[in-house]
Amino acid sequence: MTMTMYDLAGADPALRFSPYCWRTRFALAHKGLPVETIPWRFTDTAVLAFSGQGRVPTIVDEGKVVHDSWAIAEYLEDRHAMPALFGGPLGRAHARFVNAWADSVLVGAIARFIVRDILDVIDSKDRDYFRTSREARFGATLEQVQAGREERLPAFRDLLAPVRLTLRNQAFLGGTLPSYADHIVAGTLMWPRCVSRFPLLADDDPVAVWFGRMLDQYGGLGRAAKTP
Amino acid sequence: MTMTMYDLAGADPALRFSPYCWRTRFALAHKGLPVETIPWRFTDTAVLAFSGQGRVPTIVDEGKVVHDSWAIAEYLEDRHAMPALFGGPLGRAHARFVNAWADSVLVGAIARFIVRDILDVIDSKDRDYFRTSREARFGATLEQVQAGREERLPAFRDLLAPVRLTLRNQAFLGGTLPSYADHIVAGTLMWPRCVSRFPLLADDDPVAVWFGRMLDQYGGLGRAAKTP
Numbered sequence: 163m164t165m166t167m168y169d170l171a172g173a174d175p176a177l178r179f180s181p182y183c184w185r186t187r188f189a190l191a192h193k194g195l196p197v198e199t200i201p202w203r204f205t206d207t208a209v210l211a212f213s214g215q216g217r218v219p220t221i222v223d224e225g226k227v228v229h230d231s232w233a234i235a236e237y238l239e240d241r242h243a244m245p246a247l248f249g250g251p252l253g254r255a256h257a258r259f260v261n262a263w264a265d266s267v268l269v270g271a272i273a274r275f276i277v278r279d280i281l282d283v284i285d286s287k288d289r290d291y292f293r294t295s296r297e298a299r300f301g302a303t304l305e306q307v308q309a310g311r312e313e314r315l316p317a318f319r320d321l322l323a324p325v326r327l328t329l330r331n332q333a334f335l336g337g338t339l340p341s342y343a344d345h346i347v348a349g350t351l352m353w354p355r356c357v358s359r360f361p362l363l364a365d366d367d368p369v370a371v372w373f374g375r376m377l378d379q380y381g382g383l384g385r386a387a388k389t390p
Numbered sequence: 391m392t393m394t395m396y397d398l399a400g401a402d403p404a405l406r407f408s409p410y411c412w413r414t415r416f417a418l419a420h421k422g423l424p425v426e427t428i429p430w431r432f433t434d435t436a437v438l439a440f441s442g443q444g445r446v447p448t449i450v451d452e453g454k455v456v457h458d459s460w461a462i463a464e465y466l467e468d469r470h471a472m473p474a475l476f477g478g479p480l481g482r483a484h485a486r487f488v489n490a491w492a493d494s495v496l497v498g499a500i501a502r503f504i505v506r507d508i509l510d511v512i513d514s515k516d517r518d519y520f521r522t523s524r525e526a527r528f529g530a531t532l533e534q535v536q537a538g539r540e541e542r543l544p545a546f547r548d549l550l551a552p553v554r555l556t557l558r559n560q561a562f563l564g565g566t567l568p569s570y571a572d573h574i575v576a577g578t579l580m581w582p583r584c585v586s587r588f589p590l591l592a593d594d595d596p597v598a599v600w601f602g603r604m605l606d607q608y609g610g611l612g613r614a615a616k617t618p
Contacts, residue, residue: 249480255565256484262555263491327490337483 164198165190165223168210171201172283172357176388179283179356181269182231184349184384186219189235189342191380193242197221204288231349232261235342247342260335260343263324264350271321272354272362278308279358283390311360318362322369329368333375340379348376348384356389392426393418393451396438399429400511400585404616407511407584409497410459412577412612414447417463417570419608421470425449432516459577460489463570475570488563488571491552492578499549500582500590501528506536507586511618539588546590550597557596561603568607576604576612584617 167190170180178184178199190197202209207216213227220229221237228237239247239254248254277296281304284292293304300307325347328335335343351373354362363370377384395418398408406412406427418425430437435444441455448457449465456465464482467475476482505524509532512520521532528535553575556563563571579601582590591598605612 246480250478251565252474252477252569253480253484255560255563255569256481256488256571258559259491259552259556259563259571260484260487263487263552266551266555323494324487324491327494328487331486332483335483335487337479341480341483343484343487 163224164196165221166198166200167222168202168218168220169199170218171203171285173285174283174388175201177283177356177390178387179280179353180218181264181272181350181353183219184352185231185342185345186221186234186349187383188340188345188349188376188380189238189247191383192245192247192340192342192345193238194245195238195242203285205291232258235345239342245339247345249336249341253341257341257343257346261346264346267321268347268350269353271318272350274307274314275311275318275360275362276308276354276358278304279360279390283357315362319364319367322363322367325369325372326367329372334372340376344376348373352384352387355384356387359390391452392424393449394426394428395450396430396446396448397427398446399431399513401513402511402616403429405511405584405618406615407508407581408446409492409500409578409581411447412580413459413570413573414449414462414577415611416568416573416577416604416608417466417475419611420473420475420568420570420573421466422473423466423470431513433519460486463573467570473567475573477564477569481569485569485571485574489574492574495549496575496578497581499546500578502535502542503539503546503588503590504536504582504586506532507588507618511585543590547592547595550591550595553597553600554595557600562600568604572604576601580612580615583612584615587618 167186169178169183171178202218210216210220213220213229215229217229219231219234220227221234228234235247236254248257281289281292297303325335332338334340335347354360363373395414397406397411399406430446438444438448441448441457443457445457447459447462448455449462456462463475467482476485509517509520525531553563560566562568563575582588591601
Protein backbone atom coordinates (compact mmCIF):
# COMPACT_ATOMS: atom_id res chain seq x y z
CA MET A 163 0.00 0.00 0.00
CA THR A 164 1.39 3.39 -0.98
CA MET A 165 2.19 5.68 1.91
CA THR A 166 -0.03 8.74 2.33
CA MET A 167 1.11 12.13 3.54
CA TYR A 168 -1.00 15.09 4.60
CA ASP A 169 0.68 18.07 2.96
CA LEU A 170 -0.07 21.76 3.53
CA ALA A 171 -1.68 23.24 0.40
CA GLY A 172 -2.76 26.67 -0.79
CA ALA A 173 -6.03 27.74 -2.39
CA ASP A 174 -4.64 25.93 -5.42
CA PRO A 175 -4.34 22.36 -4.14
CA ALA A 176 -1.23 21.92 -6.28
CA LEU A 177 0.60 24.63 -4.35
CA ARG A 178 2.52 22.93 -1.52
CA PHE A 179 4.62 25.20 0.64
CA SER A 180 5.25 23.95 4.19
CA PRO A 181 8.98 23.98 5.09
CA TYR A 182 8.39 20.89 7.24
CA CYS A 183 6.37 19.00 4.65
CA TRP A 184 9.10 19.69 2.09
CA ARG A 185 11.70 18.14 4.40
CA THR A 186 9.57 15.00 4.42
CA ARG A 187 8.96 15.08 0.65
CA PHE A 188 12.70 15.22 0.01
CA ALA A 189 13.39 12.47 2.57
CA LEU A 190 10.79 10.18 0.96
CA ALA A 191 12.21 10.85 -2.50
CA HIS A 192 15.72 10.17 -1.18
CA LYS A 193 14.54 6.75 0.00
CA GLY A 194 12.80 6.15 -3.30
CA LEU A 195 9.47 5.67 -1.48
CA PRO A 196 6.34 6.54 -3.42
CA VAL A 197 3.82 8.69 -1.57
CA GLU A 198 0.31 9.88 -2.20
CA THR A 199 0.06 13.43 -0.87
CA ILE A 200 -3.26 14.71 0.40
CA PRO A 201 -3.76 18.48 0.22
CA TRP A 202 -4.47 19.81 3.70
CA ARG A 203 -5.30 23.30 4.93
CA PHE A 204 -4.41 24.96 8.25
CA THR A 205 -8.00 24.73 9.49
CA ASP A 206 -8.47 21.06 8.55
CA THR A 207 -7.50 19.96 12.05
CA ALA A 208 -10.48 17.58 12.31
CA VAL A 209 -9.12 15.65 9.32
CA LEU A 210 -6.04 14.76 11.42
CA ALA A 211 -7.99 13.80 14.57
CA PHE A 212 -7.06 10.15 13.89
CA SER A 213 -3.39 11.07 14.48
CA GLY A 214 -3.99 12.56 17.92
CA GLN A 215 -2.71 15.98 16.87
CA GLY A 216 -3.45 18.65 14.28
CA ARG A 217 -0.35 19.45 12.23
CA VAL A 218 1.43 18.34 9.09
CA PRO A 219 3.43 16.57 7.86
CA THR A 220 1.60 13.46 9.02
CA ILE A 221 2.19 10.18 7.21
CA VAL A 222 0.28 6.92 7.25
CA ASP A 223 2.43 3.93 6.34
CA GLU A 224 0.75 0.51 6.44
CA GLY A 225 -1.53 1.72 9.22
CA LYS A 226 1.29 3.32 11.20
CA VAL A 227 0.75 7.05 11.80
CA VAL A 228 3.76 9.32 12.27
CA HIS A 229 3.78 13.10 12.54
CA ASP A 230 6.49 15.76 12.91
CA SER A 231 9.12 16.02 10.17
CA TRP A 232 12.00 14.95 12.43
CA ALA A 233 10.11 11.93 13.77
CA ILE A 234 9.18 10.95 10.21
CA ALA A 235 12.83 11.14 9.10
CA GLU A 236 13.84 8.89 12.00
CA TYR A 237 11.01 6.48 11.18
CA LEU A 238 12.03 6.29 7.53
CA GLU A 239 15.70 5.73 8.39
CA ASP A 240 14.81 2.99 10.87
CA ARG A 241 12.53 1.22 8.36
CA HIS A 242 14.72 1.61 5.26
CA ALA A 243 18.41 1.99 6.04
CA MET A 244 19.56 2.89 2.52
CA PRO A 245 20.08 5.34 0.91
CA ALA A 246 20.98 6.85 4.28
CA LEU A 247 19.45 10.05 5.60
CA PHE A 248 21.68 10.10 8.71
CA GLY A 249 24.30 7.36 8.27
CA GLY A 250 24.47 6.22 11.90
CA PRO A 251 23.90 7.56 15.42
CA LEU A 252 26.43 10.42 15.19
CA GLY A 253 25.19 11.51 11.77
CA ARG A 254 21.68 11.55 13.25
CA ALA A 255 22.71 13.43 16.39
CA HIS A 256 24.62 16.03 14.35
CA ALA A 257 21.70 16.43 11.91
CA ARG A 258 19.60 17.43 14.90
CA PHE A 259 21.79 20.50 15.26
CA VAL A 260 21.08 21.42 11.62
CA ASN A 261 17.37 20.89 12.31
CA ALA A 262 17.56 23.04 15.46
CA TRP A 263 19.41 25.78 13.55
CA ALA A 264 16.80 25.74 10.77
CA ASP A 265 13.92 25.84 13.26
CA SER A 266 15.33 28.47 15.63
CA VAL A 267 17.10 30.75 13.12
CA LEU A 268 16.10 30.15 9.52
CA VAL A 269 12.30 29.69 9.74
CA GLY A 270 11.74 32.83 11.81
CA ALA A 271 14.07 34.89 9.63
CA ILE A 272 12.36 33.80 6.40
CA ALA A 273 8.89 34.42 7.87
CA ARG A 274 9.69 38.12 8.16
CA PHE A 275 10.11 38.27 4.37
CA ILE A 276 7.07 36.30 3.21
CA VAL A 277 4.39 36.14 5.90
CA ARG A 278 2.15 38.66 4.13
CA ASP A 279 2.67 36.95 0.77
CA ILE A 280 1.42 33.68 2.27
CA LEU A 281 -1.98 35.27 2.86
CA ASP A 282 -2.39 35.68 -0.92
CA VAL A 283 -1.87 32.01 -1.74
CA ILE A 284 -3.70 30.18 1.05
CA ASP A 285 -7.29 28.99 0.91
CA SER A 286 -9.87 31.64 1.79
CA LYS A 287 -11.11 29.48 4.69
CA ASP A 288 -7.61 29.65 6.26
CA ARG A 289 -7.09 33.41 6.03
CA ASP A 290 -8.67 34.54 9.31
CA TYR A 291 -6.88 31.84 11.26
CA PHE A 292 -3.56 32.60 9.58
CA ARG A 293 -3.70 36.37 10.09
CA THR A 294 -4.88 36.14 13.70
CA SER A 295 -2.42 33.45 14.82
CA ARG A 296 0.63 34.98 13.07
CA GLU A 297 -0.14 38.55 14.14
CA ALA A 298 -0.41 37.34 17.74
CA ARG A 299 2.94 35.55 17.38
CA PHE A 300 4.74 38.59 15.92
CA GLY A 301 2.86 41.25 17.89
CA ALA A 302 2.39 43.20 14.65
CA THR A 303 0.28 43.08 11.50
CA LEU A 304 1.45 40.85 8.66
CA GLU A 305 2.03 43.99 6.61
CA GLN A 306 4.24 45.49 9.34
CA VAL A 307 6.23 42.28 9.75
CA GLN A 308 7.05 42.09 6.05
CA ALA A 309 7.70 45.85 5.58
CA GLY A 310 11.18 47.06 4.58
CA ARG A 311 12.32 43.65 3.45
CA GLU A 312 14.67 44.92 0.74
CA GLU A 313 16.69 46.74 3.41
CA ARG A 314 16.77 43.68 5.65
CA LEU A 315 18.06 41.38 2.94
CA PRO A 316 21.83 41.73 3.63
CA ALA A 317 21.34 40.77 7.29
CA PHE A 318 19.26 37.76 6.23
CA ARG A 319 21.93 36.60 3.81
CA ASP A 320 24.53 36.89 6.59
CA LEU A 321 22.47 34.43 8.64
CA LEU A 322 23.17 31.79 6.01
CA ALA A 323 26.93 31.96 6.71
CA PRO A 324 27.09 28.49 8.34
CA VAL A 325 25.56 26.90 5.22
CA ARG A 326 27.81 28.92 2.91
CA LEU A 327 30.94 28.06 4.89
CA THR A 328 30.08 24.34 5.00
CA LEU A 329 29.58 24.31 1.23
CA ARG A 330 33.09 25.70 0.73
CA ASN A 331 34.36 22.25 1.63
CA GLN A 332 31.71 19.85 0.36
CA ALA A 333 29.09 19.73 -2.41
CA PHE A 334 26.20 18.99 -0.03
CA LEU A 335 25.59 19.37 3.69
CA GLY A 336 25.67 15.56 3.67
CA GLY A 337 29.12 15.57 2.02
CA THR A 338 29.47 14.22 -1.51
CA LEU A 339 25.74 13.37 -1.69
CA PRO A 340 22.62 14.93 -0.13
CA SER A 341 21.53 13.78 3.32
CA TYR A 342 18.68 14.77 5.60
CA ALA A 343 20.72 17.87 6.52
CA ASP A 344 20.23 19.00 2.91
CA HIS A 345 16.52 18.17 3.10
CA ILE A 346 16.15 20.29 6.22
CA VAL A 347 17.68 23.42 4.71
CA ALA A 348 16.44 22.97 1.13
CA GLY A 349 12.98 22.03 2.43
CA THR A 350 12.94 25.25 4.44
CA LEU A 351 13.96 27.24 1.34
CA MET A 352 11.11 25.64 -0.66
CA TRP A 353 8.74 27.59 1.57
CA PRO A 354 9.64 31.11 0.29
CA ARG A 355 10.05 29.70 -3.22
CA CYS A 356 6.47 28.37 -3.22
CA VAL A 357 4.66 31.34 -1.65
CA SER A 358 6.50 34.43 -2.86
CA ARG A 359 8.32 35.95 -5.81
CA PHE A 360 10.66 37.87 -3.54
CA PRO A 361 14.27 36.84 -4.33
CA LEU A 362 15.81 35.92 -0.98
CA LEU A 363 19.08 34.62 -2.43
CA ALA A 364 21.46 36.30 -4.89
CA ASP A 365 21.98 34.08 -7.94
CA ASP A 366 25.74 33.86 -7.38
CA ASP A 367 25.46 32.96 -3.70
CA PRO A 368 26.95 29.47 -3.16
CA VAL A 369 23.80 28.74 -1.13
CA ALA A 370 21.68 29.49 -4.22
CA VAL A 371 23.94 27.31 -6.39
CA TRP A 372 23.60 24.43 -3.92
CA PHE A 373 19.82 25.00 -3.68
CA GLY A 374 19.66 24.77 -7.46
CA ARG A 375 21.36 21.37 -7.23
CA MET A 376 18.82 20.31 -4.61
CA LEU A 377 15.93 21.42 -6.85
CA ASP A 378 17.32 19.09 -9.52
CA GLN A 379 17.64 16.07 -7.23
CA TYR A 380 15.08 13.24 -7.26
CA GLY A 381 14.03 13.82 -10.85
CA GLY A 382 13.67 17.55 -10.34
CA LEU A 383 11.06 17.22 -7.57
CA GLY A 384 11.75 20.66 -6.13
CA ARG A 385 12.18 22.34 -9.52
CA ALA A 386 8.78 21.03 -10.68
CA ALA A 387 6.92 22.31 -7.63
CA LYS A 388 4.27 24.92 -8.34
CA THR A 389 5.28 28.50 -7.50
CA PRO A 390 3.14 31.66 -7.46
CA MET B 391 56.68 8.77 20.69
CA THR B 392 54.16 11.05 22.38
CA MET B 393 52.41 13.48 20.11
CA THR B 394 53.26 17.15 20.52
CA MET B 395 50.85 20.05 20.10
CA TYR B 396 51.63 23.76 19.88
CA ASP B 397 49.03 25.39 22.10
CA LEU B 398 48.28 29.10 22.45
CA ALA B 399 49.36 30.30 25.92
CA GLY B 400 49.11 33.49 27.94
CA ALA B 401 51.80 35.32 29.90
CA ASP B 402 51.35 32.45 32.34
CA PRO B 403 52.38 29.45 30.23
CA ALA B 404 49.77 27.35 32.07
CA LEU B 405 46.95 29.56 30.74
CA ARG B 406 45.70 27.95 27.52
CA PHE B 407 42.79 29.68 25.86
CA SER B 408 42.49 29.19 22.10
CA PRO B 409 39.01 28.00 21.05
CA TYR B 410 40.62 25.99 18.25
CA CYS B 411 43.33 24.44 20.42
CA TRP B 412 40.67 23.41 22.93
CA ARG B 413 38.75 21.59 20.21
CA THR B 414 41.91 19.59 19.55
CA ARG B 415 42.62 19.00 23.24
CA PHE B 416 39.14 17.55 23.73
CA ALA B 417 39.44 15.43 20.56
CA LEU B 418 42.79 14.00 21.70
CA ALA B 419 41.40 13.25 25.15
CA HIS B 420 38.35 11.61 23.54
CA LYS B 421 40.68 9.28 21.63
CA GLY B 422 42.70 8.63 24.78
CA LEU B 423 45.84 9.89 23.05
CA PRO B 424 48.51 11.40 25.29
CA VAL B 425 49.92 14.71 24.12
CA GLU B 426 52.74 16.98 25.18
CA THR B 427 51.55 20.56 24.75
CA ILE B 428 54.08 23.28 23.97
CA PRO B 429 53.10 26.79 25.06
CA TRP B 430 53.08 29.08 22.02
CA ARG B 431 52.45 32.81 21.69
CA PHE B 432 50.84 34.75 18.84
CA THR B 433 54.18 36.20 17.73
CA ASP B 434 56.06 32.88 17.81
CA THR B 435 55.40 32.35 14.11
CA ALA B 436 59.05 31.42 13.42
CA VAL B 437 58.69 28.47 15.80
CA LEU B 438 56.09 27.01 13.41
CA ALA B 439 58.08 27.64 10.22
CA PHE B 440 58.66 23.86 9.97
CA SER B 441 54.89 23.43 9.45
CA GLY B 442 54.71 25.81 6.49
CA GLN B 443 52.26 28.11 8.27
CA GLY B 444 52.06 30.16 11.45
CA ARG B 445 48.98 29.22 13.48
CA VAL B 446 47.92 26.81 16.18
CA PRO B 447 46.81 24.15 16.86
CA THR B 448 49.64 22.36 15.08
CA ILE B 449 50.41 18.77 16.02
CA VAL B 450 53.44 16.60 15.31
CA ASP B 451 52.63 12.88 15.38
CA GLU B 452 55.47 10.49 14.55
CA GLY B 453 56.98 13.10 12.25
CA LYS B 454 53.67 13.92 10.59
CA VAL B 455 52.73 17.61 10.91
CA VAL B 456 49.05 18.60 10.85
CA HIS B 457 47.58 22.04 11.47
CA ASP B 458 44.05 23.48 11.64
CA SER B 459 41.66 22.05 14.22
CA TRP B 460 39.30 20.53 11.65
CA ALA B 461 42.13 18.87 9.71
CA ILE B 462 43.54 17.50 12.98
CA ALA B 463 40.14 16.02 13.94
CA GLU B 464 39.92 14.30 10.53
CA TYR B 465 43.51 13.05 10.89
CA LEU B 466 42.81 11.62 14.34
CA GLU B 467 39.59 9.93 13.20
CA ASP B 468 41.32 8.40 10.18
CA ARG B 469 44.23 7.10 12.30
CA HIS B 470 42.21 5.88 15.29
CA ALA B 471 38.61 5.00 14.46
CA MET B 472 37.40 4.53 18.04
CA PRO B 473 36.06 6.13 20.15
CA ALA B 474 34.49 7.94 17.21
CA LEU B 475 34.61 11.70 16.76
CA PHE B 476 32.39 11.63 13.66
CA GLY B 477 31.04 8.09 13.31
CA GLY B 478 31.14 7.86 9.52
CA PRO B 479 30.98 10.10 6.45
CA LEU B 480 27.57 11.64 7.22
CA GLY B 481 28.47 12.28 10.85
CA ARG B 482 31.62 14.01 9.59
CA ALA B 483 29.79 16.04 6.95
CA HIS B 484 27.14 17.14 9.46
CA ALA B 485 29.81 18.04 12.05
CA ARG B 486 31.22 20.45 9.49
CA PHE B 487 28.01 22.44 9.77
CA VAL B 488 28.48 22.67 13.54
CA ASN B 489 32.08 23.77 12.93
CA ALA B 490 30.94 26.36 10.38
CA TRP B 491 28.28 27.66 12.79
CA ALA B 492 30.84 27.96 15.61
CA ASP B 493 33.35 29.74 13.36
CA SER B 494 30.92 32.11 11.62
CA VAL B 495 28.54 32.87 14.50
CA LEU B 496 29.87 31.86 17.91
CA VAL B 497 33.54 32.94 17.75
CA GLY B 498 32.76 36.46 16.52
CA ALA B 499 29.93 36.90 19.01
CA ILE B 500 32.08 35.81 21.97
CA ALA B 501 34.98 38.03 20.84
CA ARG B 502 32.81 41.11 21.42
CA PHE B 503 32.57 40.19 25.10
CA ILE B 504 36.17 39.30 25.90
CA VAL B 505 38.56 40.81 23.38
CA ARG B 506 39.77 43.50 25.78
CA ASP B 507 40.10 40.99 28.62
CA ILE B 508 42.43 38.90 26.44
CA LEU B 509 44.94 41.75 26.41
CA ASP B 510 45.35 41.37 30.19
CA VAL B 511 46.30 37.69 30.09
CA ILE B 512 48.57 37.43 27.04
CA ASP B 513 52.33 37.71 27.06
CA SER B 514 53.66 41.27 26.95
CA LYS B 515 55.48 40.50 23.69
CA ASP B 516 52.11 39.68 22.03
CA ARG B 517 50.21 42.79 23.12
CA ASP B 518 51.07 45.19 20.29
CA TYR B 519 50.35 42.53 17.67
CA PHE B 520 47.09 41.56 19.32
CA ARG B 521 45.75 45.10 19.73
CA THR B 522 46.76 46.19 16.22
CA SER B 523 45.45 43.13 14.39
CA ARG B 524 42.14 42.93 16.32
CA GLU B 525 41.44 46.65 16.16
CA ALA B 526 41.97 46.53 12.38
CA ARG B 527 39.57 43.57 12.16
CA PHE B 528 36.83 45.24 14.22
CA GLY B 529 37.45 48.81 13.04
CA ALA B 530 37.30 49.96 16.66
CA THR B 531 39.46 49.92 19.79
CA LEU B 532 39.36 46.80 21.95
CA GLU B 533 37.72 48.90 24.66
CA GLN B 534 34.98 50.05 22.27
CA VAL B 535 34.34 46.53 21.01
CA GLN B 536 33.84 45.17 24.51
CA ALA B 537 31.83 48.16 25.83
CA GLY B 538 28.22 47.68 26.95
CA ARG B 539 28.51 43.94 27.17
CA GLU B 540 25.98 43.53 30.00
CA GLU B 541 23.30 45.02 27.75
CA ARG B 542 24.27 42.78 24.83
CA LEU B 543 24.09 39.58 26.87
CA PRO B 544 20.44 38.64 26.10
CA ALA B 545 21.09 38.83 22.34
CA PHE B 546 24.20 36.68 22.76
CA ARG B 547 22.31 34.05 24.69
CA ASP B 548 19.66 33.99 21.94
CA LEU B 549 22.39 33.05 19.46
CA LEU B 550 22.88 29.80 21.36
CA ALA B 551 19.31 28.68 20.54
CA PRO B 552 20.41 25.92 18.13
CA VAL B 553 22.57 24.33 20.84
CA ARG B 554 19.84 24.71 23.45
CA LEU B 555 17.18 23.24 21.19
CA THR B 556 19.39 20.28 20.25
CA LEU B 557 20.04 19.55 23.91
CA ARG B 558 16.30 19.33 24.57
CA ASN B 559 16.39 15.96 22.82
CA GLN B 560 19.82 14.53 23.60
CA ALA B 561 22.42 14.77 26.39
CA PHE B 562 25.25 15.77 24.03
CA LEU B 563 25.49 17.23 20.54
CA GLY B 564 26.86 13.78 19.66
CA GLY B 565 23.75 12.09 21.11
CA THR B 566 24.12 9.91 24.19
CA LEU B 567 27.90 10.54 24.33
CA PRO B 568 30.10 13.49 23.34
CA SER B 569 31.39 13.69 19.77
CA TYR B 570 33.53 16.20 17.92
CA ALA B 571 30.43 18.42 17.67
CA ASP B 572 30.62 18.76 21.46
CA HIS B 573 34.35 19.46 21.25
CA ILE B 574 33.73 22.26 18.75
CA VAL B 575 31.21 24.11 20.89
CA ALA B 576 32.70 23.31 24.32
CA GLY B 577 36.19 24.11 22.99
CA THR B 578 34.90 27.48 21.81
CA LEU B 579 33.36 28.14 25.25
CA MET B 580 36.69 27.31 26.93
CA TRP B 581 38.04 30.48 25.35
CA PRO B 582 35.93 32.99 27.40
CA ARG B 583 36.26 30.74 30.46
CA CYS B 584 40.07 30.92 30.29
CA VAL B 585 40.52 34.63 29.55
CA SER B 586 37.70 36.41 31.36
CA ARG B 587 35.58 36.36 34.51
CA PHE B 588 32.59 37.73 32.65
CA PRO B 589 29.69 35.25 33.01
CA LEU B 590 28.45 34.63 29.47
CA LEU B 591 25.99 31.88 30.43
CA ALA B 592 23.27 31.89 33.08
CA ASP B 593 23.79 28.99 35.50
CA ASP B 594 20.37 27.48 34.74
CA ASP B 595 20.79 27.66 30.95
CA PRO B 596 20.72 24.10 29.54
CA VAL B 597 23.80 25.13 27.54
CA ALA B 598 25.64 25.88 30.81
CA VAL B 599 24.48 22.56 32.29
CA TRP B 600 25.78 20.69 29.23
CA PHE B 601 29.04 22.70 29.30
CA GLY B 602 29.45 21.67 32.93
CA ARG B 603 29.17 18.02 31.81
CA MET B 604 31.80 18.67 29.14
CA LEU B 605 34.15 20.24 31.73
CA ASP B 606 33.89 16.99 33.68
CA GLN B 607 34.63 14.69 30.73
CA TYR B 608 38.07 13.15 30.20
CA GLY B 609 39.00 13.21 33.88
CA GLY B 610 37.89 16.81 34.29
CA LEU B 611 40.28 18.16 31.64
CA GLY B 612 38.27 21.33 31.03
CA ARG B 613 37.39 21.85 34.70
CA ALA B 614 41.08 21.70 35.67
CA ALA B 615 42.16 24.29 33.10
CA LYS B 616 43.65 27.46 34.53
CA THR B 617 41.32 30.48 34.51
CA PRO B 618 42.11 34.12 35.33
